[in-house]
Amino acid sequence: xxxxxxxxxxxxxxxxxxxxxxxxxxxxxxxxxxxxxxxxxxxxxxxxxxxxxxxxxxxxxxxxxxxxxxxxxxxxxxxxxxxxxxxxxxxxxxxxxxxxxxxxxxxxxxxxxxxxxxxxxxxxxxxxxxxxxxxxxxxxxxxxxxxxxxxxxxxxxxxxxxxxxxxxxxxxxxxxxxxxxxxxxxxxxxxxxxxxxxxxxxxxxxxxxxxxxxxxxxxxxxxxxxxxxxxxxxxxxxxxxxxxxxxxxxxxxxxxxxxxxxxxxxxxxxxxxxxxxxxxxxxxxxxxxxxxxxxxxxxxxxxxxxxxxxxxxxxxxxxxxxxxxxxxxxxxxxxxxxxxxxxxxxxxxxxxxxxxxxxxxxxxxxxxxxxxxxxxxxxxxxxxxxxxxxxxxxxxxxxxxxxxxxxxxxxxxxxxxxxxxxxxxxxxxxxxxxxxxxxxxxxxxxxxxxxxxxxxxxxxxxxxxxxxxxxxxxxxxxxxxxxxxxxxxxx
Ligand SMILES: Cc1cc2nc3c(=O)[nH]c(=O)nc-3n(C[C@H](O)[C@H](O)[C@H](O)COP(=O)(O)OP(=O)(O)OC[C@H]3O[C@@H](n4cnc5c(N)ncnc54)[C@H](O)[C@@H]3O)c2cc1C
Numbered sequence: 214x215x216x217x218x219x220x221x222x223x224x225x226x227x228x229x230x231x232x233x234x235x236x237x238x239x240x241x242x243x244x245x246x247x248x249x250x251x252x253x254x255x256x257x258x259x260x261x262x263x264x265x266x267x268x269x270x271x272x273x274x275x276x277x278x279x280x281x282x283x284x285x286x287x288x289x290x291x292x293x294x295x296x297x298x299x300x301x302x303x304x305x306x307x308x309x310x311x312x313x314x315x316x317x318x319x320x321x322x323x324x325x326x327x328x329x330x331x332x333x334x335x336x337x338x339x340x341x342x343x344x345x346x347x348x349x350x351x352x353x354x355x356x357x358x359x360x361x362x363x364x365x366x367x368x369x370x371x372x373x374x375x376x377x378x379x380x381x382x383x384x385x386x387x388x389x390x391x392x393x394x395x396x397x398x399x400x401x402x403x404x405x406x407x408x409x410x411x412x413x414x415x416x417x418x419x420x421x422x423x424x425x426x427x428x429x430x431x432x433x434x435x436x437x438x439x440x441x442x443x444x445x446x447x448x449x450x451x452x453x454x455x456x457x458x459x460x461x462x463x464x465x466x467x468x469x470x471x472x473x474x475x476x477x478x479x480x481x482x483x484x485x486x487x488x489x490x491x492x493x494x495x496x497x498x499x500x501x502x503x504x505x506x507x508x509x510x511x512x513x514x515x516x517x518x519x520x521x522x523x524x525x526x527x528x529x530x531x532x533x534x535x536x537x538x539x540x541x542x543x544x545x546x547x548x549x550x551x552x553x554x555x556x557x558x559x560x561x562x563x564x565x566x567x568x569x570x571x572x573x574x575x576x577x578x579x580x581x582x583x584x585x586x587x588x589x590x591x592x593x594x595x596x597x598x599x600x601x602x603x604x605x606x607x608x609x610x611x612x613x614x615x616x617x618x619x620x621x622x623x624x625x626x627x628x629x630x631x632x633x634x635x636x637x638x639x640x641x642x643x644x645x646x647x648x649x650x651x652x653x654x655x656x657x658x659x660x661x662x663x664x665x666x667x668x669x670x671x672x673x674x675x676x677x678x679x680x681x682x683x684x685x686x687x688x689x690x691x692x693x694x695x696x697x698x699x700x701x702x703x704x
Contacts, residue, residue, distance in 0.1 A: 285475075305469060321476075498536075
């Protein structure tokens with residue numbers, strides 16, 4: 214062995230030794246690393262599932278547990294199969310301006326499709342909206358069906374103003390995303406709205422906002438209001454943030470997950486590695502100074518208890534039925550209460566619409582979307598052609614009453630009816646001028662409330678905005694405890 218060779222062997226041995234030492238140090242570091250915080254998330258809707266996902270990204274060491282009262286993940290996102298077609302019983306689509314939902318679908322590798330009806334016609338409304346997505350709409354006032362295309366053409370100036378206002382709202386919304394990402398997490402809804410100057414939208418009713426911009430009452434009553442009734446079961450007294458947030462899909466594309474929207478919360482929960490407790494309704498949260506005790510029933514019977522460092526409530530506070538102990542002020546009485554609307558959602562497989570119901574002759578071809586005006590007391594808010602099938606169609610109805618046994622009134626050749634009753638669909642989105650009228654994001658040290666943000670709009674993106682925010686607030690607090698820098702926007 215020459216000298217050079219001997220030196221090489223010594224060098225490689227030393228390197229090996231160093232490697233061994235390095236891995237021993239790494240192992241030691243790992244073992245001495247504090248185990249992550251224990252975090253309970255109550256609710257597995259898009260708010261809870263995305264919060265779990267963001268928390269796992271920010272705090273990979275965290276021990277996450279999701280408690281879900283239902284037997285399935287998804288909350289108000291629910292996809293079911295009717296005659297081989299995946300239909301959306303809850304949230305059906307999101308606008309492409311909904312940046313985080315777009316990102317999450319991509320990160321979960323879910324294929325999405327343009328869910329806006331693309332019909333083989335280009336009318337002047339399409340030209341105005343600069344796209345080929347004819348909205349074949351009729352508005353039923355209880356006596357007659359109004360031609361929306363004619364209404365829009367008759368009120369072209371008001372339509373143009375509305376379109377311009379939606380475009381301005383979209384710009385401000387974009388600004389809100391940018392500014393927030395620079396500034397870090399927000400601590401209350403007023404702070405959220407300040408970015409992009411969005412407060413003027415939540416403080417004014419849709420009627421007030423658009424009237425102040427000289428939009429004619431006729432367009433408001435026969436186009437905007439019927440759309441709001443269809444989307445939110447609410448009228449023009451609803452604040453203009455919610456109205457504009459839903460109208461953005463007129464100008465942008467709208468998307469759904471090809472295999473059903475409920476795949477999204479499921480994928481997020483899987484990716485979060487959280488421990489999931491289905492059929493587990495949390496009934497009491499007790500604060501024991503440094504930690505929280507969560508008491509829940511499993512399958513409606515066995516009482517179970519778990520202890521955690523932080524709790525995220527990802528469900529409307531009004532509907533959780535949770536009792537808070539040793540938490541002052543008590544969130545169940547001190548937080549503002551929102552009124553809620555509810556719906557029966559029906560999917561009907563039938564040959565066609567019953568023209569007689571709409572006082573129309575046999576040869577009449579019904580519009581694909583039939584909405585209603587505010588001054589009509591009907592048990593349904595909208596009837597939509599959801600999917601044509603060979604020799605029949607799937608129709609979707611939003612109703613304020615259970616119409617399962619009344620479908621022969623509305624349709625010819627009814628083959629089947631699927632019904633789902635949502636106990637709550639949306640909060641009443643009344644204008645809010647006093648910041649105190651928003652529920653708090655942080656209810657107590659380590660106790661968070663995601664759903665407060667639904668007071669600004671009831672859409673999938675909205676709880677995700679706050680889920681991401683709450684995950685960042687928790688990560689910042691944890692990092693502060695360990696002396697790390699806070700807010701790195703790693704979501
Ligand atoms: C019919 C309908 C149509 C819609 N259409 C659209 C649409 O097209 N586009 C759109 O973007 N949005 C739409 N939405 C709104 C959207 O679905 C919601 O805004 C959003 O899904 C709310 O998510 P969330 O996680 O905040 O609440 P939820 O989805 O309500 O989730 C809360 C979860 O918490 C659980 N929970 C409650 N209390 C407890 C407890 N004590 N213990 C354990 N678990 C508990 C509930 O079971 C539920 O699963 C629609 C909603 C409905 C109902």
